[in-house]
Structure formats: structure tokens, C-alpha cells
Amino acid sequence: MKKRILPRKWMITALLLVAFLGGSMTAFGETSTDVKLEINGSLVASDVAPLIKNEYTLVPARAVFEALGGKVGWDAQSYIVTVSYDDTQVVLTIDSNIAQVNGENKTMQVPAEIIDDRTMIPVRFVGESLGFEIGWDDATRTVSVDSPAGEDQEEAPPVIYGSVNGISLQKGSSKSQNTIITITGDAPLTSGGDYEPLSLSEPDRFVVDFSGFTLGSSAAASQSFQHEDSAVSSVRANQMEEDVVRIVVDLKEATTPTVSLSSDKKTLTLTFRQLSTYFKPMDDGKLVVALDPGHGASTGGKRSPDGSLLEYEFNRAVAYKVRDLLQAQGVEVLMTVNGDEDTSLAERCEIANNSDADIFVSIHANAFGSGSEWTSPTGWEIYYYATSALGKQLAQSIHDATMPESGMKDRGIKTSNFYVIKNTVMPAVLIEHGFYTNEEEVELLKSDAWRSKMAQYDAQGIMDFFNAHM
Ligand SMILES: [Zn+2]
Known part of the structure; x- marks a missing residue:
């Protein structure tokens, strides 16, 4: 099978464009290629021009969406194009009318195609799914793609609600409450949205992210925990993003704690069960x-x-x-x-x-x-x-x-x-x-x-x- 690659570089190659227009126009049937492309108000040319197929405009994926700050991925094995921007991901399969937008199936009027070795994707469907504004000027035959309002200005500074100022590790006295981790903030920990607990493997970890928080200077960045019956080996905290604090619990085995939030929402407690491979039944004084x-x-x-x-x-x-x-x-x-x-x-x-x-x-x-x-x-x-x-x-x-x-x-x-x-x-x-x-x-x-x-x-x-x- 012939290997297909996406254009890696933004190329303004008038010569190629002319060659393409001249050589390929009639081959596509109901396709027209006299289409101009405008990104955030500027007219641009890529080595493959946009084209209209059955009234839908296809544009070169990487050239257009990378110019807009998106990410474009290409899986040459399965012919899958992934375009993501902000929190949205659109997954397209070449020649398939079904796309996934954040995992949800959507039907498109025209599929993504490989034309002249370039991956061409339906601009309105993908653009609008990602929150861009798509316009069409019939007089000049120009398709325009604009970033969401305000995006081309300076990004608004992130909102900080408070800081995570305490992370403590404590040994419990029973098998079900063997290790207790207490995370405290000076504002409700859910202020910037729900905290997001996540289990990761290889190595086993349990992770909680707090949006809208900074890591307070009094909070320990790293603490190790030396108890042979505990599933927890250490806890780490870091400022993962400007406004996101991540707490990582390093584990000796895959296990999920009981998670509870205090009524004022300023304290989150993670309670871990005793390490399953540790077996001394009388340790807590009872069988x-x-x-x-x-x-x-x-x-x-x-x-x-x-x-x-x-x-x-x-x-x-x-x-x-x-x-x-x-x-x-x-x-x-x-x-x-x-x-x-x-x-x-x-x-x-x-x-x-x-x-x-x-x-x-x-x-x-x-x-x-x-x-x-x-x-x-x-x-x-x-x-x-x-x-x-x-x-x-x-x-x-x-x-x-x-x-x-x-x-x-x-x-x-x-x-x-x-x-x-x-x-x-x-x-x-x-x-x-x-x-x-x-x-x-x-x-x-x-x-x-x-x-x-x-x-x-x-x-x-x-x-x-x-x-x-x-
Ligand atoms: Zn039975």
C-alpha cells in the first residue's frame, strides 16, 4: 500500500497550486478548485487548494488547522485523521461519513479524502465542531475560517480561586482505613470545576487535579510513606498548569481510594485500604x-x-x-x-x-x-x-x-x-x-x-x- 503523509510544512507554492488547478480539475467531476481560503482575515494559499465537492468545501487538514493553533494527527495504518483544538477532538476516517467528535459519532455529508497525496477534510463540519466560525463569500468564492471571538487577542489570564495549602499523610488503624491522605485548600476545592480523580498504571498511581488552584508554599511537594502494610509509597504535588494543581499518589498496587469531600468543600480525603498482599490478620487487634x-x-x-x-x-x-x-x-x-x-x-x-x-x-x-x-x-x-x-x-x-x-x-x-x-x-x-x-x-x-x-x-x-x- 502506498504510504500517505500529511503536509508537514506550511508552503506557499504558487507553482504547485497552478499545476494542481491545471492538471486535476476535470478529473474530479462535480469538483471545483477555484476556491480561496482566508484564515483569521488573511488570504492564504497552501500547496493544495481548497475544493468544493458536492457543495461542501474540503481543505487540507494540517495546513488549515495547524495555522489556527489546532493539532493534527495522522495514522497512516488506519487512515485516521485527528484534529483537536482546546477540549475538542474530531476523528475522521478517510472515505467514511462517520466522524467522532469527543468520542460521539456524527454523520458528515462528505467524507475526508486523500487527494493528490494530501488529506482533505470537510472544513465546515470540522471547523464548527472545534468552535471555529466558517464563512463563505460567493462573490469572491472564498471560504473563511475564524478563531472563536476574542481568541486572536491575548488569552484571558486564568482564574485562580485559591491555593492548595496542605497535603497530609496519615496511618489509619484498620484495614479499610489503612492510609488517609488529606488535601486542604483555602477555598472550596471544586471552585474551578469538579476535581478530577484518575487511576493510572505502569507504575500504579492515583491522581487528582484541582483547576483554578495554585500550590501553596506550605504544601509539601513530595512526601514518602514507609509502612509495609500501606498501598501508598509516596505523595507528590505540582503546579501542572498555571491554574491546575496535580496531586499524585504513588501506589504499590492498583487500588482505588474512597474519596470524600468535607461539607465546606475545602478538604478532600482519600482513604486507601491495606495493601492486599500484606496479610497479618491480627495487626488491628481483631479477626x-x-x-x-x-x-x-x-x-x-x-x-x-x-x-x-x-x-x-x-x-x-x-x-x-x-x-x-x-x-x-x-x-x-x-x-x-x-x-x-x-x-x-x-x-x-x-x-x-x-x-x-x-x-x-x-x-x-x-x-x-x-x-x-x-x-x-x-x-x-x-x-x-x-x-x-x-x-x-x-x-x-x-x-x-x-x-x-x-x-x-x-x-x-x-x-x-x-x-x-x-x-x-x-x-x-x-x-x-x-x-x-x-x-x-x-x-x-x-x-x-x-x-x-x-x-x-x-x-x-x-x-x-x-x-x-x-
Ligand atoms: Zn450457589
Whole structure:
């Protein structure tokens, strides 16, 4: 494929213009090329003249929009022209009538084209999308492009509402509030528009920009934070633009803080959870287990073929027994669901992730087949998320407490991408305590004595895991 390039230089080459007019006019059919171009009141010529195609004027992209202070990009692989000015970006694909203006699809009457090795774009569509004024003088056949009113004068100085005068780093006393960063301003931090938090990677960072602010001299430009259980390694502040202060939080892992603004809007607090790879469950003086009994009364399916057992009911009953056993050992228990409701998986994870839970244990029973007939599979199994070494240890521990004492068929320790074990930040497992689609095993699942026994194994495995990490 022939490589196309955009003109890199503003060239006033009368000779070329003449050659172009003379040589190419008839080849374009309904195209006329006797068009003049005026930019901010001055008549200009480029090496390729504007032309009118089906009543729409096409102009050379780089020559026109760079002269106006815009930026023009060209992707030769995908034939994409990008024109940006201020906060607006227009993306055009050669020979396509669909353009994107700040990501939104718009239809143009004529597409951008490559003519005589130059990228020609519809001036009215692109210009107006970028806020320029486009005019047409029929008598002189002149197309004019003007910067927005006032733009060709001196730019107005940026408005400064106040300064960011304090950035402090503090160690919290719990897993969910491990590291607290407080940013204070002498004016509401939202004065120049909403602050803009942003997660960046490679390396992992969390960034907040405050428009309309300067960095006060009392605010530290850089602070490092030396706590092995903190996700934060340092905080930096700089005057990114004349009127924008940027706060950068350097992170040891990708994590998002809870962001809160004080009622007077002068203080923004970023609260980071404990580093997920750090695991010393008694560090904050308490052991906390998030118990997640699966499903709810309204969950479709999830019942024995004869309808005598709903899975959620079994899950709840076992979870409450596990809760009582753990509480008797002095462990705090957080339930991700209450009553019969079917809380969404995302919400279950959020509840656990916003808590001080050390581990997450999801309690389920298994099913096989369509659910309308009894099937033969039986047995017990446990899942962890493949990349979690601690999740694997927790699974091993609960497995070993259950097997072989329970007499259940051992289906083993497995990995999976189940939502709740993937999206929780602490070591997490999901236990399948036997099959309610098996006619014999469902009778066990319905038995209160058997449920108590399974709960005891679960609780024992959890305590064994904690004891190994004290
Ligand atoms: Zn289930």
C-alpha cells in the first residue's frame, strides 16, 4: 500500500497550486478548485487548494488547522485523521461519513479524502465542531475560517480561586482505613470545576487535579510513606498548569481510594485500604470474616428438582452456624446479605471490600444437569482465585478440616473466576457443600445435624488458617 503523509510544512507554492488547478480539475467531476481560503482575515494559499465537492468545501487538514493553533494527527495504518483544538477532538476516517467528535459519532455529508497525496477534510463540519466560525463569500468564492471571538487577542489570564495549602499523610488503624491522605485548600476545592480523580498504571498511581488552584508554599511537594502494610509509597504535588494543581499518589498496587469531600468543600480525603498482599490478620487487634451465603429467595432455579430445598436457604443456615461458631472464638463476622434477599454479586464484594474483613468465605451447595431431574454427581469442593496464594492456603485449610472427617466425596481444591472470589481484595474461597440435584445428597443438605457438622468443618478450617498466620 502506498504510504500517505500529511503536509508537514506550511508552503506557499504558487507553482504547485497552478499545476494542481491545471492538471486535476476535470478529473474530479462535480469538483471545483477555484476556491480561496482566508484564515483569521488573511488570504492564504497552501500547496493544495481548497475544493468544493458536492457543495461542501474540503481543505487540507494540517495546513488549515495547524495555522489556527489546532493539532493534527495522522495514522497512516488506519487512515485516521485527528484534529483537536482546546477540549475538542474530531476523528475522521478517510472515505467514511462517520466522524467522532469527543468520542460521539456524527454523520458528515462528505467524507475526508486523500487527494493528490494530501488529506482533505470537510472544513465546515470540522471547523464548527472545534468552535471555529466558517464563512463563505460567493462573490469572491472564498471560504473563511475564524478563531472563536476574542481568541486572536491575548488569552484571558486564568482564574485562580485559591491555593492548595496542605497535603497530609496519615496511618489509619484498620484495614479499610489503612492510609488517609488529606488535601486542604483555602477555598472550596471544586471552585474551578469538579476535581478530577484518575487511576493510572505502569507504575500504579492515583491522581487528582484541582483547576483554578495554585500550590501553596506550605504544601509539601513530595512526601514518602514507609509502612509495609500501606498501598501508598509516596505523595507528590505540582503546579501542572498555571491554574491546575496535580496531586499524585504513588501506589504499590492498583487500588482505588474512597474519596470524600468535607461539607465546606475545602478538604478532600482519600482513604486507601491495606495493601492486599500484606496479610497479618491480627495487626488491628481483631479477626474479621466476611461470610457470603449465596443467592436469595427470589433467585431463579437454584433448587432441588422436587422443589423441596432452595439453595439459598441451605447457604443461609450453614452461614449462620459458621457465624455463631466463629463469634464464640472471638472472631468478628460480617454477613454480605441479610434475610432472604438476593444481593447482587457486585454489592456483596463492595460490602466486604469496604470492611475490615481479613478473609471472604462464600457458602454454596452444588447442582448438576438441567435442574429438573435428579442426577448422579455428589461431593464437596472448594474454589479459590488462581492468582491468590493466600486464597489457596485458605481453601487448603478448610478442605483439610472437612476431609476425610465429613465422609463426603472429595472433589478437591479448584481454581475459578467466580465473581465473588475474583473481585474481593482479601483471601477468598467459595465452598460447594454437596449436590442438591442428587436425590440422596439433598437429604443430607436438608438435615440440621449435617448442616451443623459442615459448619463446624468450615469454622475449624478458618481458625486453622488464622492460626497459621498469627
Ligand atoms: Zn450457589
